[in-house]
Structure formats: C-alpha cells, structure tokens
Amino acid sequence: MSNESEQLALVLAMAGVEPIETDLGPLATAYSIARENSALVASVTAARYEEPALIFSARP
Amino acid sequence: MTARTISAALAALRSGEVTATELLDEAIAVADTHDEQLGIYLARFDEPARKAAAAADEVYAAGDPAGPLLGITLGIKDIITSVEGPTTAQSLVHDPSWGDQLDAPVVSRLRTAGGVITGKTTTMEFATGLPDPSKPFPIPRNPWNPDHWTGGSSSGTGNGVAAGAFLGGLGTDTGGSIRGPAAFCGISGLKATFGRVPKSGCVPLGYSLDNIGPMARSARDCAIMLNVLAGHDASDPCAADEPVPDYEAALTGDLTGLRIGVDPLAEHRRADQDPLLGELLDAALAVLAERGATVVPVQLPYYRELTAATGVTSRSEAFAYHAPDLKSRWSDYFAATRQGMGAAPAYSGADYVQAQRVRRVGQREVASLFETVDLIVTPTASVAAFAIDGLAAAGMERFRAMHTSYWNAVGNPALSIPIGLGAQQLPLSLQVIGRPFDEETVLRAGDAYQQATDWHLAQALTTDRAAVGV
Numbered sequence: 001m002s003n004e005s006e007q008l009a010l011v012l013a014m015a016g017v018e019p020i021e022t023d024l025g026p027l028a029t030a031y032s033i034a035r036e037n038s039a040l041v042a043s044v045t046a047a048r049y050e051e052p053a054l055i056f057s058a059r060p
Numbered sequence: 061m062t063a064r065t066i067s068a069a070l071a072a073l074r075s076g077e078v079t080a081t082e083l084l085d086e087a088i089a090v091a092d093t094h095d096e097q098l099g100i101y102l103a104r105f106d107e108p109a110r111k112a113a114a115a116a117d118e119v120y121a122a123g124d125p126a127g128p129l130l131g132i133t134l135g136i137k138d139i140i141t142s143v144e145g146p147t148t149a150q151s152l153v154h155d156p157s158w159g160d161q162l163d164a165p166v167v168s169r170l171r172t173a174g175g176v177i178t179g180k181t182t183t184m185e186f187a188t189g190l191p192d193p194s195k196p197f198p199i200p201r202n203p204w205n206p207d208h209w210t211g212g213s214s215s216g217t218g219n220g221v222a223a224g225a226f227l228g229g230l231g232t233d234t235g236g237s238i239r240g241p242a243a244f245c246g247i248s249g250l251k252a253t254f255g256r257v258p259k260s261g262c263v264p265l266g267y268s269l270d271n272i273g274p275m276a277r278s279a280r281d282c283a284i285m286l287n288v289l290a291g292h293d294a295s296d297p298c299a300a301d302e303p304v305p306d307y308e309a310a311l312t313g314d315l316t317g318l319r320i321g322v323d324p325l326a327e328h329r330r331a332d333q334d335p336l337l338g339e340l341l342d343a344a345l346a347v348l349a350e351r352g353a354t355v356v357p358v359q360l361p362y363y364r365e366l367t368a369a370t371g372v373t374s375r376s377e378a379f380a381y382h383a384p385d386l387k388s389r390w391s392d393y394f395a396a397t398r399q400g401m402g403a404a405p406a407y408s409g410a411d412y413v414q415a416q417r418v419r420r421v422g423q424r425e426v427a428s429l430f431e432t433v434d435l436i437v438t439p440t441a442s443v444a445a446f447a448i449d450g451l452a453a454a455g456m457e458r459f460r461a462m463h464t465s466y467w468n469a470v471g472n473p474a475l476s477i478p479i480g481l482g483a484q485q486l487p488l489s490l491q492v493i494g495r496p497f498d499e500e501t502v503l504r505a506g507d508a509y510q511q512a513t514d515w516h517l518a519q520a521l522t523t524d525r526a527a528v529g530v
Contacts, residue, residue, distance in 0.1 A: 008403070011403075011405045011406050014405065015379075015387075015405035017387055019390060023398060026395070026396075027402050027403050029455055030399055030400055030402065030403035033403075034371075034375070034403050036368070037368035037369075037411075040364055041365060041368050041372055041411065041415045042411075043365065044414075047417035047421045048417075050420045050421060051417075055268075055297055055298055056269075057298075057300070058253045058472065058496040058497070059300075059496050059497070
C-alpha cells in the first residue's frame with residue numbers, strides 16, 4: 001500500500017465513511033486532486049492576512 | 061429552418077400569430093417524440109401546463125396587460141422546488157419532502173410572469189458528478205449527437221432547450237453547471253453575479269458558490285428571463301440587495317467603446333482540446349470587434365489557484381451537507397457523487413479557510429484587471445461534449461477541460477454563447493464575463509454577437525437538421 005493510499009484510508013476512517021471496494025480507485029484519484037488543490041490554495045501567500053466574511057459576497 | 065426563441069415567441073403571442081396552447085403543443089410533441097431517448101425530464105406537468113397556457117391565451121385574447129413571460133414554456137431543473145410535486149435532486153438519498161413542495165422564489169417569479177412550467181428536468185445527482193446507469197434515472201443525451209453527453213449538471217434544461225422541449229429554463233451553477241451544458245448543447249446560459257438571483261428553494265451543493273440562472277437559445281432570452289429572476293429575497297442570506305436594471309433594454313447591438321480582454325487559456329488546455337477551437341475563437345473575436353469593441357489580450361490572475369479554491373470550497377461545503385448520508389447510505393449515491401464527495405475529508409478546516417482567503421485575493425486581482433477592460437472572454441470549455449461511452453471511466457479528471465469554475469470562486473457574472481461547431485460537429489462556446497452586477501454589459505456583448513451570427517438558432521436535433529438538409 002502506497003503512502004497516499006494509507007493516508008486516504010485514514011482520512012476515510014476518521015470521516016466515518018465506508019466505501020465499497022470498487023470505489024477505492026476513483027477515490028484515490030479524487031484524493032490526489034484534493035491534495036493538489038490544497039497545495040495550490042496554500043501557495044497563495046498573498047492571502048495570509050485576509051479575513052473573509054462568513055457570507056460570501058461578489059462585492060467584498 | 062431555425063429554432064424559436066423566447067423573444068420571437070413573445071412577439072408571435074402578442075401579435076396573435078400563435079397561441080400559448082399551440083406553443084405548449086409544440087413543446088409536448090417534442091417531449092413525446094424525443095424525451096425517452098434524450099432524457100430531458102424527470103417529471104412532466106402536461107396538465108397543469110395546459111391550464112396555464114389556456115389562462116395565458118385568455119389574457120392575450122382579452123388584451124389585458126401580459127406578464128413578461130406570458131405563455132412561454134419553461135423547464136425547471138429538478139433541484140429547485142415547485143408546487144407540482146416533490147423535488148428529487150435525481151437522487152435516491154434526497155428527502156422528497158425537502159422544501160415542503162412550495163415554489164422556490166425563482167419558480168414563483170417565473171409563474172407570476174406568466175411562464176408555463178412544463179416539468180422538472182434531469183440533473184446530475186445533487187447537481188454534481190456524472191450519470192450512473194445503475195440508478196433508476198434517465199441518462200441525458202445530447203440532441204446534436206445522442207452518443208454524447210449534455211454536460212452537467214443542468215443537463216435536462218440544456219438538452220430540453222436545444223431540442224425545443226421548452227423555450228427556456230432554469231439551471232444551477234456551482235462550478236459551471238449552467239455554462240457547461242449550455243456550451244455542450246449549443247445554447248446560451250447565464251451564471252449571474254453571486255447573489256443576483258435568490259437561491260432559496262434550491263437543494264444546496266456549495267452554498268457559497270451556488271447560483272440559479274437562465275438557460276435559453278439566446279442572450280436576449282436570458283436577459284428577458286433575468287428581468288424576472290433577479291432581485292433580493294430575504295429567504296436567501298446570500299441574496300444581494302442591489303437594484304435590478306432592465307436587462308433587455310441594454311441590448312443595443314453596439315459595442316462601441318467597450319474594451320474586451322481575451323484570455324484563450326491556451327496553457328490550461330488539455331491535449332484533447334478541439335482542434336477547431338482556436339479558429340472559432342478568433343472568428344468570434346472578429347465579430348465582437350466588428351460590433352465596435354476593442355479586443356486586447358489579458359491573462360487571468362491565479363487561474364489554477366482560484367479553480368482549486370472552487371474545488372476545495374465546493375467539496376467541503378457539500379461534504380458538510382452529505383456526511384450523515386454518506387456514512388449510512390454510501391451505495392445509494394451515484395458512483396461519481398460518492399467518489400467525488402467521499403474524498404472531501406482530505407480537505408482540512410485550514411484548507412477551507414485558506415480557499416476563502418484565496419477567493420478574496422482573487423476578487424481583488426480580478427477587480428484590478430477590470431480596471432483595464434470592460435469584459436473578459438475565454439472559451440467556456442476547450443472540448444466539445446464528451447462521448448457517453450467511457451464517460452465514467454474517464455472520471456472527473458476530464459472536467460479540467462471546463463473553464464468555468466474560476467468565476468464561481470470570485471462571483472462575477474459569466475455568459476456562455478455558442479460560436480460554431482467543432483471537429484466532431486458538436487457545439488463550442490465562448491464565455492463572456494463582466495464586473496460584479498454588470499450583467500447588462502455581459503448580455504449586451506452576447507446579444508451583439510448573436511445579432512451578427514446565428515449559431516444560437518441552429519437546429520440541434522439530428523432529425524430536424526435532416527428535414528432541412530443540414
């Protein structure tokens with residue numbers, strides 16, 4: 001089992017969801033995309049001191 | 061032979077050239093002939109629609125003041141509530157009593173305007189994911205080629221307008237679910253500014269990204285519908301209390317003085333992009349320039365990061381809503397729904413907060429860009445409608461070819477309009493984006509393009525095209 005598969009298994013267990021076997025492959029792909037998305041938003045250092053409102057507005 | 065628009069239908073109704081009952085009969089005939097194959101509807105309301113059409117004809121006959129959509133056939137995506145029956149969200153999991161079977165504010169507004177609601181249209185489950193043939197729901201197919209998908213998730217509103225099953229309808233858009241099906245089906249679709257149209261009565265997907273909006277043949281039709289749909293409603297905490305202009309009055313056909321920034325997003329396209337996209341995009345830009353606009357190159361700031369922010373936000377907000385059911389009814393969800401949402405716990409609370417902070421930065425950067433241009437245009441997608449065969453196997457990765465979700469992150473209005481047929485004889489489209497709450501300029505540009513072209517009027521159904529030798 002790869003490191004990413006182990007991480008996914010842990011995440012799913014902590015969330016309390018029990019996927020069926022045939023979903024594990026697509027879930028691994030979705031997990032990879034999620035990690036990529038997290039890294040992309042984390043890369044925006046200009047956002048560090050932002051404090052967005054709880055209700056999103058197109059005119060912040 | 062070209063397809064009928066809402067604006068043309070209204071003119072014909074007002075002149076007495078056609079009755080609302082005849083328009084409805086046309087719509088019902090299309091549904092009778094094509095719905096089984098195309099998967100337009102989850103529920104048809106033929107009898108209530110006949111009563112509404114007859115009532116509309118009485119108003120026209122009496123010469124009484126007519127509502128702005130009096131007698132116009134409309135389909136409603138089945139994640140938006142209406143009085144005719146339960147809302148399914150095309151799901152075995154969704155509680156059918158959700159929404160108390162009342163009209164959502166948008167449906168109430170359409171009905172008050174005289175719209176004839178013909179039924180509830182197919183979606184992807186909870187407005188996300190892909191079709192699942194193992195579940196007891198229709199698979200929406202594209203009228204341009206039934207071996208291809210409509211796009212999602214406002215699938216049935218998209219293929220229904222394209223096929224002529226109704227003249228306009230409601231879609232919803234969290235990451236592109238109005239603009240994607242509009243693009244794939246060769247019609248027009250508007251995601252207005254976030255908050256412009258109240259979204260209460262719509263089953264939520266990502267509540268800080270969700271929009272309800274019009275889908276119809278033309279930008280003008282979208283303007284006519286937005287005149288009815290726009291405006292504050294206290295039932296939606298995200299609804300914006302902003303003045304509502306007359307969107308149709310803004311459609312002058314003249315783009316003189318407008319600066320349009322174009323980002324072809326070439327570096328973000330996939331290897332399987334349509335080979336004719338560049339050519340069609342250039343031709344469309346030439347039309348906008350002929351109408352008076354100055355077209356200049358721009359580069360969207362933080363494209364990948366803001367697209368990612370929509371992904372983080374959408375999945376996290378959806379998982380918060382669905383977690384209890386995913387734990388207890390995993391297999392009842394569509395495969396793509398559970399596989400997409402199931403990985404959402406990979407996002408931490410900090411990831412979600414960071415995504416919101418990135419959205420703020422993105423809004424500021426996009427606002428700076430809009431200090432130099434009045435509109436931005438990009439391809440809606442770099443591919444045409446996906447083939448249904450192999451759709452599930454390709455998975456959600458394929459959605460990277462859609463260039464829509466960036467605008468959900470920042471909230472600006474975005475209109476998709478068809479610009480021609482790609483290499484597979486399937487529609488390709490242009491996305492026109494404006495400043496927050498400046499739908500007037502967005503629709504003006506879309507309408508100006510459509511005054512000079514007729515892609516939005518092209519017959520989608522292969523049977524109709526064969527009948528006129530196309």
